[in-house]
Amino acid sequence: MSSHIKALQERRANIWEQAKALLDTAEGESRNLSAEEEKTYQALNADLDRIDARAKQLLEAEQRNKDAEDAFTQLLAKPAEARQQPDEHESELRRWARGEMRGINIAPPGGVSFRDLVKGTATAGGNTVPTTFYGRLIAHLIEVSGLMMAGPTVLNTASGETIEIPVTTAHSTATLTAEAAPLNESDPTFAKRTLGAYKYSVLLQASSELLTDTGVDLEGYLSMQAGRALGNAFGAHAITGSGTGQPTGVITSASTGKTGGTGAGGAFTADDLIDLFFSVIAPYRNSTSCGWLMRDATLGAARKLKDLQGQYLWQPSIQVGVPDTLLGKPVHTDPNVAAVALAAKSVAFGDFSQYFVRMVGGVRFERSDDYAFNSDLTTFRAIIRADGLLVDQTGAVKVFAGGAS
Structure with a gap:
């Protein structure tokens, strides 16, 4: 995990502690959040959502980079003649996008x-x-x-x-049944x-x-x-x-x-x-x-x-x-x-x-x-x-x- 993602995670935890402090203060004084406190609480919640979205983007970017590195590693490990062969689905998709094919089914x-x-x-x-x-x-x-x-x-x-x-x-439901008594059907x-x-x-x-x-x-x-x-x-x-x-x-x-x-x-x-x-x-x-x-x-x-x-x-x-x-x-x-x-x-x-x-x-x-x-x-x-x-x-x-x- 990159240091940037860790920093986001720490920031997220800090924001949640701030939000809890607002709620705990109001609860300790037996009152609802004031208008200003409610505004601050909603802003903190919005910050949490933005950090979640950003962390997801960074995680996906790291995964894409890893996938690309793995792909290059596999390509470099193949013989030269094998690397020259284009991927069948990628080639078909690009030929379709250029207009060389009318339609394509991606099954x-x-x-x-x-x-x-x-x-x-x-x-x-x-x-x-x-x-x-x-x-x-x-x-x-x-x-x-x-x-x-x-x-x-x-x-x-x-x-x-x-x-x-x-x-x-x-x-179905089961019932308590006496010895030798008939069983009740329950479908x-x-x-x-x-x-x-x-x-x-x-x-x-x-x-x-x-x-x-x-x-x-x-x-x-x-x-x-x-x-x-x-x-x-x-x-x-x-x-x-x-x-x-x-x-x-x-x-x-x-x-x-x-x-x-x-x-x-x-x-x-x-x-x-x-x-x-x-x-x-x-x-x-x-x-x-x-x-x-x-x-x-x-x-x-x-x-x-x-x-x-x-x-x-x-x-x-x-x-x-x-x-x-x-x-x-x-x-x-x-x-x-x-x-x-x-x-x-x-x-x-x-x-x-x-x-x-x-x-x-x-x-x-x-x-x-x-x-x-x-x-x-x-x-x-x-x-x-x-x-x-x-x-x-x-x-x-x-x-x-x-x-x-």
């Missing part, structure tokens, strides 16, 4: 797969995973969607026919839901100069622009989609674990979050994909809360790249989660691996030199087909809902 590696999206941290094996164009695009798609970062289960299929998924709505209750293939698309434009300059990272440019645009579009539906003509959002399907008190304007207390935490049963709480999902402003409010022992529920991470925790579970933020308000579902908690994301095929890219001919721009379009559904609706994910009045 996920390995055909049909059923897995979690997370590949692990760099030190836990991420460095051994080669970065393909598909992988880079999906990485950008994930980074703009809090739900995709939370670890849903992803089903990659080659074709887009409707898939019927059994959804668990109630589990789990299932409903049947479908995973379709909704189309998400984006148009990208690039100048001819950009495409012909050899120093341009074409893969990086296209994967970043397309991934973020598609991630924003699908990510919104993955949170609050209605399920009619669009994916079913996790908030839409989740049951209510805790409802706030009246007269609080929809705000939650420390006890509310603790109750929400324990409303999700232990098997789901113990999952590696269990965590919190809320928007940034809501997280700002959660950072102020303490338990009965005076300990803050929120604890900053002491390791770069590892998320902060709330009651020991990672916190993911997404702007599509509702803000704190009356009857609003502003916080979700549970096992997000029970949310299934269906991705069809790969990413379809096509180009046109005619669409913006008068501007000397080349137009690209990127298309994915996807759907989402919470398959375990027995309480794997629950939400906090603000009081009705």
